[in-house]
Structure formats: structure tokens, C-alpha cells
Amino acid sequence: MTPSLSRFLLRFTLAAGLGFPLLLRAAAPVHDLYLCASINSTSRVMGGGGGAKDGIYQRTADGAFVHRGLNMPLLITLVVDPRAPERIYAAGLSGAMRTTDAGQSWRILTGWDETEPKSLALDPQAPDTVYVGLPDGFIVSRDQGQTWQRREQGLPARGKYTQCLQVDRTCGGRVFIGCEAGIFLTEDGAASWRRVFPATDTVNDIQQSPHDPAHWVAVSQSAGGLESRDGGLTWTRLPGLPNEHALYNVTFDPKRAGRLAVASWTYGLFTSEDDGRTWTNRNAGLPETPRVWRTAVDPDDGRLYAAVYEKSLYASADFGRTWRELPGMEGSVIRSFTFVPQAR
Amino acid sequence: MKKLSLLFLALLPLSGFAQPSTTGPVPVPPPDSRPDMRRLAYLARAQEVRQWYVDSIKPENPATFGPAAIAAKLVRREDAAAVSARIVELMQGPQSGDMFWMFPWTAISFLGRDQLSPEAKAAIRDAWRTYFPLRGDTENHWAMYYTSLFLMSELHPDDAGPTWFNGKSSAENRAEAKAYLLHWMDLATTIGQGEYNPTHYIGEYAIPMLYLSAWAQDPEMRIRGQMKLDWLLADLAASTLHGVLRGPNARTDDTSVVQRWLALSSYFSWQCFGNTPPPPSYGGFGVWFAVAAEHYTVPEVVHRIAVDRDAPYTQHDLKRTRRRWRYSDELMPLVYKTTYMHRDYAVGSTQGGLVTDPIQAHVWDVTWAVPDPRGVHNTMFSAHPHSSGKVMQMYFTELPDHMIEALASQGKPSYDVPDKILGSSPYEQVFQDRDTVIALYDIPADTRFPHINGFISKDLVNVTEDKQSGWIFAQGGNTYLAYRPLAGFEWQPRLGYKQLPSKAGYKWERVNLGDKGDRLLYSPHRKNGTIVQAASASEFKSFADFQAAINALPLTFSLEPVPTVKLRTLRGQDIAFTYGRTPVLNGRPVDYAAWKLFEGPYLNAEKGSRKLTITHGRLERVLDFNTLTITDRVREN
Numbered sequence: 001m002t003p004s005l006s007r008f009l010l011r012f013t014l015a016a017g018l019g020f021p022l023l024l025r026a027a028a029p030v031h032d033l034y035l036c037a038s039i040n041s042t043s044r045v046m047g048g049g050g051g052a053k054d055g056i057y058q059r060t061a062d063g064a065f066v067h068r069g070l071n072m073p074l075l076i077t078l079v080v081d082p083r084a085p086e087r088i089y090a091a092g093l094s095g096a097m098r099t100t101d102a103g104q105s106w107r108i109l110t111g112w113d114e115t116e117p118k119s120l121a122l123d124p125q126a127p128d129t130v131y132v133g134l135p136d137g138f139i140v141s142r143d144q145g146q147t148w149q150r151r152e153q154g155l156p157a158r159g160k161y162t163q164c165l166q167v168d169r170t171c172g173g174r175v176f177i178g179c180e181a182g183i184f185l186t187e188d189g190a191a192s193w194r195r196v197f198p199a200t201d202t203v204n205d206i207q208q209s210p211h212d213p214a215h216w217v218a219v220s221q222s223a224g225g226l227e228s229r230d231g232g233l234t235w236t237r238l239p240g241l242p243n244e245h246a247l248y249n250v251t252f253d254p255k256r257a258g259r260l261a262v263a264s265w266t267y268g269l270f271t272s273e274d275d276g277r278t279w280t281n282r283n284a285g286l287p288e289t290p291r292v293w294r295t296a297v298d299p300d301d302g303r304l305y306a307a308v309y310e311k312s313l314y315a316s317a318d319f320g321r322t323w324r325e326l327p328g329m330e331g332s333v334i335r336s337f338t339f340v341p342q343a344r
Numbered sequence: 345m346k347k348l349s350l351l352f353l354a355l356l357p358l359s360g361f362a363q364p365s366t367t368g369p370v371p372v373p374p375p376d377s378r379p380d381m382r383r384l385a386y387l388a389r390a391q392e393v394r395q396w397y398v399d400s401i402k403p404e405n406p407a408t409f410g411p412a413a414i415a416a417k418l419v420r421r422e423d424a425a426a427v428s429a430r431i432v433e434l435m436q437g438p439q440s441g442d443m444f445w446m447f448p449w450t451a452i453s454f455l456g457r458d459q460l461s462p463e464a465k466a467a468i469r470d471a472w473r474t475y476f477p478l479r480g481d482t483e484n485h486w487a488m489y490y491t492s493l494f495l496m497s498e499l500h501p502d503d504a505g506p507t508w509f510n511g512k513s514s515a516e517n518r519a520e521a522k523a524y525l526l527h528w529m530d531l532a533t534t535i536g537q538g539e540y541n542p543t544h545y546i547g548e549y550a551i552p553m554l555y556l557s558a559w560a561q562d563p564e565m566r567i568r569g570q571m572k573l574d575w576l577l578a579d580l581a582a583s584t585l586h587g588v589l590r591g592p593n594a595r596t597d598d599t600s601v602v603q604r605w606l607a608l609s610s611y612f613s614w615q616c617f618g619n620t621p622p623p624p625s626y627g628g629f630g631v632w633f634a635v636a637a638e639h640y641t642v643p644e645v646v647h648r649i650a651v652d653r654d655a656p657y658t659q660h661d662l663k664r665t666r667r668r669w670r671y672s673d674e675l676m677p678l679v680y681k682t683t684y685m686h687r688d689y690a691v692g693s694t695q696g697g698l699v700t701d702p703i704q705a706h707v708w709d710v711t712w713a714v715p716d717p718r719g720v721h722n723t724m725f726s727a728h729p730h731s732s733g734k735v736m737q738m739y740f741t742e743l744p745d746h747m748i749e750a751l752a753s754q755g756k757p758s759y760d761v762p763d764k765i766l767g768s769s770p771y772e773q774v775f776q777d778r779d780t781v782i783a784l785y786d787i788p789a790d791t792r793f794p795h796i797n798g799f800i801s802k803d804l805v806n807v808t809e810d811k812q813s814g815w816i817f818a819q820g821g822n823t824y825l826a827y828r829p830l831a832g833f834e835w836q837p838r839l840g841y842k843q844l845p846s847k848a849g850y851k852w853e854r855v856n857l858g859d860k861g862d863r864l865l866y867s868p869h870r871k872n873g874t875i876v877q878a879a880s881a882s883e884f885k886s887f888a889d890f891q892a893a894i895n896a897l898p899l900t901f902s903l904e905p906v907p908t909v910k911l912r913t914l915r916g917q918d919i920a921f922t923y924g925r926t927p928v929l930n931g932r933p934v935d936y937a938a939w940k941l942f943e944g945p946y947l948n949a950e951k952g953s954r955k956l957t958i959t960h961g962r963l964e965r966v967l968d969f970n971t972l973t974i975t976d977r978v979r980e981n
Contacts, residue, residue: 040848047444072476094479094510106476107511112490112524116481116741135669135741161670161741180670202670204743221744246744265745291745309746 029300031339033059034068036075036090040310040331056090056103057329065313065328069103077120077336081127081144085340089130089145091120096132098145109145119165123189125172131190133162133177140190154193156181166206168231170213176232178203183218185232197235199223205249210299211257217276219247219262227276240279242267251295255302259319263292269306271320282320287311296337307334363396365389365614365622370716373618373651379644382618389615390637393626394419410434411448415635418455427456428464435467439475443485446477446492447552451635453499454559469507472496476509481740482666483538484548486524491552494521498561522565525556529572531664533954533969535678536941537576539700540663541583543596543607547629550576550612558639564972571967571974574643577616578958580609581650582659582946583683583692587613587620590711591683591692594663595704598758598841601766602799602862605717616642617650621718643976648960649946653687658778659944662951665700671738680939682776688713688880689823693781695936696774702735703751703759705768708781710878712823714803721862722820724827726798726874728785730769731760753849757841762793763864765838775927775934779878780913784830784923786906787870796872798829798865799838802857806887813895816865819881824890826877830901830909831869838862871903871923877914 038054055070056078074093081087086102095110096117110117110132119133130141132148137160139148152160159181168174173189176196183197183206197203201221209215217238218226224243226235241247245266253259258275261282268283268290283290291309298305304316306323313329316322365371374381394416402408409430417427431452439445453468460468479489497503497514505513512520531538539545553576556569583589589609593601600607605620608627613620615633622630663679679699684691693708709725736747751759758764771787787794800807804818804825816827838861839854877894884890893914901909908922920928927934941949942956949956954969959979966975 047442070476072478074478093481094476105506105511107505108479111520112486112527115479118741136667136675158673158675159670202737248743265743293743 034338036336037334038073078338091117133165151190210254219250221246253297254299261295263295265291285323390634393634412631424459428461431464442477443488450492490521490524534952536663539594543600585690590690592694593706594700602721645963656686659683693776696772712820721801728769729764729793755850783874784907785872786923795868800863826894828875830873833867836864838864873907
């Protein structure tokens with residue numbers, strides 16, 4: 001189904017498993033970048049067809065992006081098993097999916113009653129454990145997605161629409177989810193949950209600082225930006241970020257501590273270079289009134305990305321002060337950036 | 345946002361061939377006493393559809409030899425070699441259509457079991473590996489998706505996971521599909537159909553159920569398919585007047601909401617009851633019923649319900665909304681539907697609010713019978729044009745900002761326009777007793793469109809504003825209508841939508857038909873209301889007598905602090921209805937908790953029962969999903 005992705009990841013697999021250092025490019029990034037995106041498909045309706053190239057895109061060596069398959073609109077996210085890069089999980093409209101052959105074939109892991117997952121993550125401490133956030137709650141698999149269990153003790157009967165989830169990289173079984181009713185935390189692998197931040201609108205993204213595991217930030221539909229300095233136990237409003245309209249996602253700069261970026265349909269792109277104390281709008285150089293659907297920072301060089309809804313993908317080498325359009329993603333809606341460490 | 349939109353129009357074949365029944369006289373159903381004639385007529389109608397598709401094939405235009413024409417030829421058992429070759433050709437290209445791809449190719453697979461070449465069969469089978477259709481996000485999607493998966497996995501019972509697009513083996517697909525279909529049937533037979541009485545989406549349910557009843561090897565699924573198809577058609581029969589679907593719809597569109605006949609539901613009335621002309625191209629999807637129509641016999645009791653309008657009746661039903669993923673205390677709130685049917689007119693409503701689909705719902709109307717429904721806008725109602733990204737988020741698992749804009753390019757142009765008359769509003773509450781409807785509105789100031797739109801058809805005659813009483817009187821067909829706006833208004837022309845050629849989404853322009861067009865009764869007052877009463881012209885000596893009778897009715901109302909109405913209806917019923925409170929009928933609050941799944945002279949079912957009793961005269965059919973039995977009997981007098 002996806003021979004290019006397959007060949008690439010097989011090469012990666014061989015490199016990882018057999019130690020072929022020559023496969024690495026000397027000055028090349030140490031991460032591969034995959035996008036979940038759809039192209040010119042906003043007007044596509046269920047049952048429609050034609051023209052759209054949706055699914056997984058990969059950054060090539062020359063910086064362009066090429067379609068790598070799983071031609072599916074509304075693909076939300078992609079996660080690669082750190083132990084076996086040919087094992088890739090994805091979440092999209094049709095369910096949680098997995099390939100074990102680097103994208104040659106896919107299997108829908110979830111069943112009829114687990115519809116439209118909005119988020120998926122592996123537990124880095126136990127990568128057989130797969131967490132999936134659903135519009136009606138939360139499921140967990142302990143066996144790489146073979147079987148699933150609802151794990152919602154402590155979540156409200158209503159208000160558990162789970163838009164995002166983030167696993168504490170330092171502590172297995174410690175997971176935050178962003179729901180309609182706020183931010184919920186489990187510290188026992190989803191056996192039980194407790195609310196650590198109440199909200200009345202969906203929490204859209206939660207991220208853990210790569211520099212300080214106790215520092216977390218979140219963005220929401222109407223509660224603005226939030227941060228926690230105590231490992232997510234308490235949350236406060238991030239000053240300087242508006243809350244009248246939705247904020248879509250937030251990202252830390254893995255290269256330089258203190259730098260963050262926030263994407264918003266209404267406001268465009270904000271950046272902070274003082275750990276969230278002040279924020280600057282960085283729309284200059286982007287299309288007029290940019291609807292920034294997603295932002296990310298490249299862990300290799302600190303390049304800032306802004307995915308502008310149905311326009312294109314833009315990159316900034318100076319953290320938003322200037323932008324340039326990247327080739328290959330014109331007309332796109334990019335729903336996630338996934339950076340995968342290359343083998344060494 | 346991803347929903348069916350005008351898809352049935354897009355699927356229409358490029359044919360200039362006339363359709364005999366669409367352009368011919370309005371059909372007259374065969375007599376009830378001749379089941380053999382009914383059956384012959386039913387089969388002849390299906391044959392007409394198939395013939396039209398076969399005649400549509402033009403050798404110089406391969407697009408005309410598509411799946412529908414292939415299926416039609418297979419039913420007729422002709423040109424198997426050419427059909428096989430065409431299938432191989434079609435399967436070589438990229439596939440699209442998701443579940444709308446699945447069910448046609450399921451039908452072709454079964455119709456062609458003993459006709460198609462091995463190469464053609466292999467080509468279809470391999471497409472179920474290489475093409476990854478979306479599972480969808482609504483119940484009609486899932487009905488098509490899982491029915492198709494169930495049948496195809498029965499047709500290929502032992503295939504391994506890697507031979508299917510979703511990586512699941514035949515046994516896994518079969519089990520999952522069956523589990524979903526049982527779940528859906530259980531919901532529909534206990535708390536009501538989700539996408540109830542849809543003008544178009546009835547096909548997405550009826551066709552899969554027909555296929556289950558025709559081709560499932562599992563006897564449970566075979567009988568379940570037949571029973572659910574009986575159920576759907578019985579509901580259609582009781583909700584139609586002369587074959588045209590009336591009253592509220594979970595989903596309709598900007599055209600069908602005013603031209604009530606122009607809908608796929610009219611194909612089903614034509615096909616199954618023979619009491620209205622079919623829409624152009626048989627509604628697009630009609631062919632997919634027609635190719636398997638021989639496998640189904642319309643129950644006589646259902647047929648009689650569809651064609652008998654000798655006595656007026658009231659039918660109360662329970663339905664339910666589509667899933668509310670967030671911003672609601674309930675996942676699938678119940679919908680309380682009332683239908684009053686008279687030989688000359690019909691009145692239908694739900695309780696208002698966000699009933700099922702926020703985009704395409706139609707909440708209430710008064711419609712009248714016409715000798716020929718084609719081109720006639722035989723309806724009267726009002727609506728609050730509600731538009732909200734957050735409400736869209738309630739039903740769709742999307743981020744908040746793009747949906748409204750995307751809807752327009754997805755073929756739903758009216759969602760965010762101020763003069764729309766389609767969709768439901770949280771700020772509308774409705775009560776109906778027989779042929780009287782009261783709709784009350786309490787619209788917050790910060791609402792996007794803080795006004796209401798009343799629909800006044802171009803086809804009404806004798807439209808008379810009685811300035812003294814405030815009633816607007818009109819006549820449609822053999823029906824007198826009285827429309828009472830509770831606040832000031834102005835007349836506006838209702839602009840239509842004309843689709844424009846486009847390669848990138850739906851494009852349109854608004855069209856003003858001037859004096860030949862419909863009108864809107866635009867009222868800018870946020871606390872507002874509409875009362876409509878209907879009666880047969882045969883009840884009064886004259887139109888003036890009707891007006892006098894209406895004017896004589898006790899009516900008091902106020903709009904502050906919330907709209908409230910007290911009215912004695914033409915039928916002598918006392919209604920007290922205040923926005924935000926339970927309606928009171930003849931001194932008793934309406935007990936919605938006691939509402940049954942179906943209650944009326946023809947359809948009866950207790951809530952939670954999984955058992956529908958269909959009655960007409962002495963005929964009775966009981967569909968019991970608890971025991972999976974269909975019981976027919978002729979009751980004693």
C-alpha cells in the first residue's frame with residue numbers, strides 16, 4: 001500500500017537493527033518528520049472522492065514533503081514504536097490503526113464502538129501500552145492494540161470528550177488527557193482518573209516540556225493557555241494568551257529552553273521566548289490572517305513550523321520573525337507533526 | 345466535516361432518456377384486494393428502473409456503463425462477458441466513495457455470483473483489499489459499511505486479515521459487523537430511529553436492510569433485515585400523504601424541505617406503494633433497491649397504511665437525536681414526534697430544540713395534498729435560522745472554527761445564511777395537537793441570526809392578511825390554513841439556490857424568482873412565536889367561514905418575559921404553552937415520559953419493547969425483535 005514509506009522504514013529498521021551507520025546522512029537531520037495531512041479536501045464529503053491526497057506525508061532529504069500513503073482524510077496522528085520502527089500506530093476517523101510492516105498494510109485495531117479517536121500515544125515506559133482518547137471517553141490496550149479496555153473511572157459520565165492526551169515521559173502510567181470537562185490525570189495507567197483542571201470547553205492540547213519534566217502547558221477552546229510547574233498537579237492561566245477564541249496546539253522548542261509556540265485559527269501564531277511569561281504574535285510573513293491549525297518545532301534545528309489551514313506549510317529559522325513556504329503541502333490541513341529519531 | 349451531501353445528485357447517470365413514471369401521470373395504486381396486481385406492479389416498477397439504467401448505456405461514453413448499469417444488467421442476466429470486462433476495467437482505476445462504494449459493489453458481487461468471470465470476481469475481491477473506505481461518522485454510514493462488510497465476509501468466509509482493507513479476517517469482520525448492526529437495531533427498536541423520517545437517507549437504511557434480507561446466509565441477519573425493512577417502510581407509510589413524506593425530518597435539504605415530493609423517500613413510496621411519481625433518476629440510489637427488489641414483498645398491511653387516508657389519525661412516535669459527543673448532558677436525547685394525517689393535509693412536528701441534526705433537520709410543518717406534487721411547494725412553517733460552531737462541535741468531532749465555512753463547500757449552502765429555513769435551533773420549542781401547531785422562540789441577543797423566518801409558499805392562494813386579528817389566511821389545495829405570527833414581520837422574497845459548475849467543492853448563486861417565488865415572513869423579534877391551524881375546506885361553507893371560525897377562537901398571548909400562548913383550537917382543545925415549560929393540554933401537562941415508541945391507529949410499540957405491531961383494519965403484522973419473529977394474523981372483528 002505504501003511502498004515508499006515501507007522502503008524508507010525498512011531501511012530505517014535495518015539500520016536500527018543491524019547497525020548500518022552509512023545510511024545516515026552526515027549533515028542530515030537526526031529526526032525524520034511525518035505529517036498527518038489532507039490536501040484540498042475540505043469540500044470532500046463522506047462518499048465523495050477524487051483528487052485528494054490525504055494521509056501520511058514525509059519530509060525528504062531535500063526538505064520537500066511527499067505523500068507516503070494511508071490515503072485517508074482526517075488522519076489525526078501517527079506514533080512509531082520506539083523499539084520497532086516498522087510498527088506504527090495511527091488514529092483517524094476509521095479508528096486506531098497499526099502497521100507492523102512499515103506501512104505496507106494496516107489493520108484497524110478498534111471496533112465498532114470505539115469511533116473517531118482523537119488522540120493516541122504509547123507509554124514510553126511500557127510501549128506495548130497504547131492509550132487512545134475518544135469522543136466518548138478513553139480506552140487502553142496493554143498488548144499493542146490487540147485488545148482494548150475502557151478505563152474511565154473518575155471521568156465524568158458526560159464531559160469526557162477526549163481531544164488530546166500526553167504521557168509523562170518520566171513516569172510510566174502517568175497520563176494527562178484534555179477533555180471537555182478539563183484536564184484529567186491518571187497515575188496508575190488509566191485505572192483511575194482525577195480532574196486537575198476544570199473547564200467548560202474542550203482542552204485541545206497538552207505538552208510536557210522537554211527541558212523540565214515538571215513543566216506542562218496546555219491550550220484550550222475558551223480557557224486560553226494554561227501551565228503547570230508542579231508536574232501537572234495544579235494549573236494556572238498563561239498570561240498574555242487570549243481566551244476569547246480557541247487555541248489549537250502548543251509546542252516547546254526542544255532545542256532551546258524557554259521557547260514555546262501556540263497555534264490558533266483566529267489569532268494565528270504566538271511565540272514566547274521567556275518560558276510563557278510574554279507572548280508575541282508572529283503572523284508577519286504568513287498568509288494574511290493566517291488560520292494556523294498546527295505548529296511544531298524541529299528538534300534538530302529549532303525550526304518553527306506553522307501549518308496554515310488550506311494554505312501551506314511554512315517554516316521559520318528565527319522562531320517566527322520571518323517565514324518561508326515549504327514545497328509540497330499547498331492546500332493542506334496538517335493535523336500533526338511526528339518527529340521520529342533516526343537510527344544511529 | 346464529512347457527510348453525504350447532494351451525493352445522490354452526483355451519482356445520477358448522464359442520461360437523456362425519459363423516465364416513464366417520473367414524467368408520466370401520477371400513479372394510482374392497485375386495489376387493496378388484489379395482492380397479485382400489487383406484486384406485479386411492484387416488480388414492474390423495479391424493472392422500469394433497471395431498464396432505464398440499461399438504456400442509459402452509451403458505448404461512446406464509458407461513464408454511462410457504471411456500477412448501476414452493471415447491476416441492472418446482472419439482474420437481467422444479460423451481457424455477462426461485457427459486464428465482466430467492464431468491471432475489470434473499473435477496478436483498475438482508483439476507487440472512491442467509501443461506504444457508498446461498498447454497498448453497490450456488494451450488490452454486484454451477489455448479483456454476479458453465477459455470472460461474472462473469475463477475473464471480474466477477483467478484481468472486485470482485490471479492491472476490498474487495496475481500497476480503504478472510510479468507516480464514517482453517522483448511523484447511515486455505519487449501516488452501509490457494516491452491512492456490506494457482513495455480506496462480503498459471508499461471501500468470502502475464510503479469508504485472512506491481509507486480504508481485507510482493514511486487516512481483519514472475514515470472521516472478525518463478520519463478528520464486528522453483526523455486533524454493530526444488532527446494536528443499532530436494538531437502539532432503533534427500543535428508543536427510536538436516529539436519523540428518523542429522512543427525505544433522502546431512508547435509502548441508506550432501507551437498501552442495506554434489503555440486502556441483508558436477500559443475501560445474508562446467517563438466518564438471524566436475514567430475518568432481521570426483513571423485519572427492519574418492514575419497520576422502516578411502515579414508518580414511511582404512516583408519515584406520507586399520497587406517497588410524499590410529511591412533517592419533521594431528522595435530515596432533509598434546502599430543496600426537499602419546500603418541494604416535499606422531490607426526495608428519495610418518494611422513490612420508496614413509488615417503488616413500494618405506487619402512490620406517487622418517483623423523483624428524477626429514481627432518486628439516484630433507487631436503482632440499488634430495484635436490483636434486489638424481487639427479494640422483498642411489501643406487507644399488505646403496510647401497503648394499506650400507505651394508501652388509506654379515509655380517516656384522519658394522530659400518530660405519536662419516539663425518535664432520538666444523533667450522538668452528541670459534547671456540550672450536552674445526554675448522548676442521544678429523545679425526540680417526541682407528532683403526526684396528524686388527514687386526506688387533505690398533514691401536520692407534523694417534534695418538540696423543537698436541537699432535534700437530531702443541526703444542519704439538515706426540519707422541525708415542523710403543515711403540508712397539503714395536491715393532485716400532482718411535482719414542482720409544488722406545499723408546505724408552511726417557521727424556523728429560527730440558527731448557526732453555531734459550538735453546536736456543530738456537539739455533533740461532530742472537530743475543532744471549532746472551520747466547520748461552518750466548510751459546510752458551504754460540502755453542498756450545504758444554507759447553514760450560515762440568515763434567510764435559511766433548514767435546521768434546528770435550541771431556541772425553538774414546539775407543541776402540536778392534531779392540526780394545530782404552536783412554535784415559540786426565545787432567542788438570545790448574541791445569537792448569530794436573532795430573527796425567525798416563516799415560509800409562505802408560492803403555491804398558496806388567497807393569501808389574506810387580517811390586520812385586525814393578526815391572522816394570515818391562505819388556501820393550499822383543499823386545505824385552509826391560518827398562520828398567526830406573534831410579533832411584527834415584513835415580507836421578503838425567498839431566494840433559491842442554483843448550483844454552479846465547480847471542480848472544487850459546491851458552488852452556488854442565489855436566485856430571486858420575484859413574484860413566482862416563495863416568500864419569507866421575516867420577523868426580527870427575538871421573543872416570538874407562530875401558530876398555524878389547518879382544516880379541510882370541506883369542513884366549511886366558504887373560506888370566509890373558516891376565517892370567521894379562526895377569529896372566533898379564544899387566543900391570548902404575551903411575549904414577555906417569555907413567549908406564552910393560550911389557545912382554544914378549531915378542534916376545541918385548550919392549549920397553554922409557555923416557552924421553557926411543559927405544554928398543557930386541556931389542563932393537563934403533556935406527559936412526555938409516558939410517550940411510547942409508536943402510538944396510533946396503525947403503529948404501536950412500547951418504549952424499550954423491541955416489538956412493533958402494525959395494524960390496518962383487521963390485518964396485523966407483529967415484528968418482534970426479541971424472538972426474531974414476524975407474525976401475521978387477521979384479527980377478529
